Amino acid sequence: MGASSMIVLILAGLTFGIIAILLARLVNKGSTNKQKGQPYECGIPTKGKTWIQLNVGYYLFALIFLIFDVELVFLYPWAVVAKKVGWFALIEVIIFFFILFMGFLYAHKKGALKWV
Amino acid sequence: MFSLADISKTIDTWLRLHLNDTWTLVVEMVIAGVSVIGLFAVLGLVLVIMERKVSAWIQIRLGPNRVGPKGMFQSLADTVKLLVKEGLTPDGADKFLFNLAPLIAIVVAMLLMAPIAFAKNFQLWDMNIGVLYITAVSSIMVISVLMAGWASNNKYSLLGAMRSGAQIVSYELSAGLSIIAIVILTGSLSFNEIVQSQADGWWIFKGHIPVIIAFVIFIIAATAETNRAPFDLAEAESELTAGFHTEYSGMKFALFFLAEYVNVFIVCAIGATLFLGGWMPFHIGHWDAFNHVMDFIPSSMWFFGKTFFLIFLIMWFRWTFPRLRIDQLLNLEWKYLLPISMFNILLVTAMAILKWHF
Numbered sequence: 001m002g003a004s005s006m007i008v009l010i011l012a013g014l015t016f017g018i019i020a021i022l023l024a025r026l027v028n029k030g031s032t033n034k035q036k037g038q039p040y041e042c043g044i045p046t047k048g049k050t051w052i053q054l055n056v057g058y059y060l061f062a063l064i065f066l067i068f069d070v071e072l073v074f075l076y077p078w079a080v081v082a083k084k085v086g087w088f089a090l091i092e093v094i095i096f097f098f099i100l101f102m103g104f105l106y107a108h109k110k111g112a113l114k115w116v
Numbered sequence: 117m118f119s120l121a122d123i124s125k126t127i128d129t130w131l132r133l134h135l136n137d138t139w140t141l142v143v144e145m146v147i148a149g150v151s152v153i154g155l156f157a158v159l160g161l162v163l164v165i166m167e168r169k170v171s172a173w174i175q176i177r178l179g180p181n182r183v184g185p186k187g188m189f190q191s192l193a194d195t196v197k198l199l200v201k202e203g204l205t206p207d208g209a210d211k212f213l214f215n216l217a218p219l220i221a222i223v224v225a226m227l228l229m230a231p232i233a234f235a236k237n238f239q240l241w242d243m244n245i246g247v248l249y250i251t252a253v254s255s256i257m258v259i260s261v262l263m264a265g266w267a268s269n270n271k272y273s274l275l276g277a278m279r280s281g282a283q284i285v286s287y288e289l290s291a292g293l294s295i296i297a298i299v300i301l302t303g304s305l306s307f308n309e310i311v312q313s314q315a316d317g318w319w320i321f322k323g324h325i326p327v328i329i330a331f332v333i334f335i336i337a338a339t340a341e342t343n344r345a346p347f348d349l350a351e352a353e354s355e356l357t358a359g360f361h362t363e364y365s366g367m368k369f370a371l372f373f374l375a376e377y378v379n380v381f382i383v384c385a386i387g388a389t390l391f392l393g394g395w396m397p398f399h400i401g402h403w404d405a406f407n408h409v410m411d412f413i414p415s416s417m418w419f420f421g422k423t424f425f426l427i428f429l430i431m432w433f434r435w436t437f438p439r440l441r442i443d444q445l446l447n448l449e450w451k452y453l454l455p456i457s458m459f460n461i462l463l464v465t466a467m468a469i470l471k472w473h474f
Contacts, residue, residue: 004145005230005240012149013226016156017219017371024199024367037207039270040362050208050269058282061446065285068454072292075461076248079299083468090465097458113450115443 060112064104071100120416121237148240152229156378163377164191166424167431174435195370203366206269213267218368220260221375227253228382233307235395235416246307247299250386251292254341257379258284261350264372265360276359279442280350284341286449291337293457294330297464298390301327311394318393324472326463331391333457338383339430340445342376346437347445384426388419392426395419 039046075093082089107113127147131140165180165188172179180187205211231246233239243249258281265277299305301323302313313319319327340347351359361372388394395415399407440448 002241003243004141005148006227008145008149009152009226009230009240010223012152013223014219015149016153016226017222020367020371021203021215021218024201024203028200028202028366031202036204039206039208039268040357041271046271050271050274051266056278058278061282061286061450064450065289068289069285069292072251072289072296075293075296076299076305079296080303080305082300082465083303086469090462090469093465094462097462101455101458113446115446 057115060107064107064112067100067103071096119414120235124238152226152240155229156226156374159381160374160377161191161195163381163427164194164373166427170428170431171435174432198366198370201366203368204363206363208269209363210267210269213263214363215368217260217264217267218364218371218375220263221257222371224253224256224260225375225378225382228379231307232382232385233311233389233394234419235414238416239308242306242308244304244306247295247305247310247390250382251288251295254379254382255285255288260375261360264364268360268363270363272356272358272362273360276350276356276362280343280360282442283343283347283350283445286446287337287340287347287453290333290449290453290457291341293454293461294334294337295386295390297327297330297457297461300461300464300468307389307394311389311396314393314396315399317399318391318396320391323464324467326460326467327391329456329460330464331387333453333460334387334391335426335429336453338387339433340449342379342383342430344380344430345434346439348439349442349445380427380430381423384430385419385423387426388422392422393418394422 039050074096078089078093082093128140128144131143135143168190169179169187180190183189183193205214228250230241231239231243231249233242261280261284262277265273265275265280268274298310298319301319302310304310304313314322316322320331323330343350350356351361356362361369364372395418397407397410397413397415397418399410
């Protein structure tokens, strides 16, 4: 069906979701109770805000992910022609991986992959 | 013989007889949309009951057995239950993002359906960059999870979303690298051509040990990317109540739930297409009589059979392995799977160049 299928799928997803939510809203009227709006944590009113500055332990992982993800995108065009190009492609990717792996080892030595 | 491609062709020719080109396209778009929505609903119902039955079977109990014959209508009853539940939005939540997140989840799951080859010559969009499209679109999933966790204004949700984000982005790497192994062997990013290349044998049989390593890594990464046990840290019930969808109820929760199950189906479909030959029937060398019998089974049956086998495998994992801790999870990816799959790429390339695969 070609590229128009993307429009179809986006519209289908939106209609499915919106119809489901609206139908649910139509079926039940809901009740009003102040306690219902409270965050679901453990029963007693919550202490402190949620939206504060916090140390996300995954920050360094995300940075390394960014490098490797870009690498992955570089690999796709290479992978398509690797078989045709032959040995040169293998040597090329060995050099590419070597440089990347050195960076990875550096991050590892610096303790970026250690959970704190 | 029953064939999805024939049905779609018949509809197309019939429409072209009665309408002009523009209206044919419009009607076909509507039919495609409705059938994808139908597939969605059926998949949701089937996978939920399958999960409960498989888990019951593994734990030697009966599972749901009250609604309908052997409890087969249980998930239908659950849908009705979820429909009449009240959809709450917490007072402190970011209302717009909170309501947008389930819609994004469902649209992303829907978009992933586009390049999958369900049967012979039966595909929504036979694009030449199918594999790249799948990896690109599936990473939008993280946004809906983070959005839901952040907008809920709940500490459990926020922690669950952060964990889920870290997990999904980490395992995307090894999943991508094991997909690349097949791309090297095939020399194409199109799903159709990848399936065609397996006409004389599936890659898991043709590709020797490197492809089997890639397959194992892909299955592990697929389990992690769909947030399923043993990698279900994002919604670990005993630690975070329900992770990023703690605050969701009623139909909005159901949409997340549905998107999650459809994602399981999609990663299994990709695994089946890349490694197990998609809709290609099982052939053995020159056993012509045997091959002919295999050809007689419709191609859609092959595709769904392989996909459901992989889904069964993933459900089996859930009841076999205990949940990992977050540092173990990140160690597994960064210290084992990633270096192994990088080395595996080199092996596969050497194999492809030397033509050692059959």
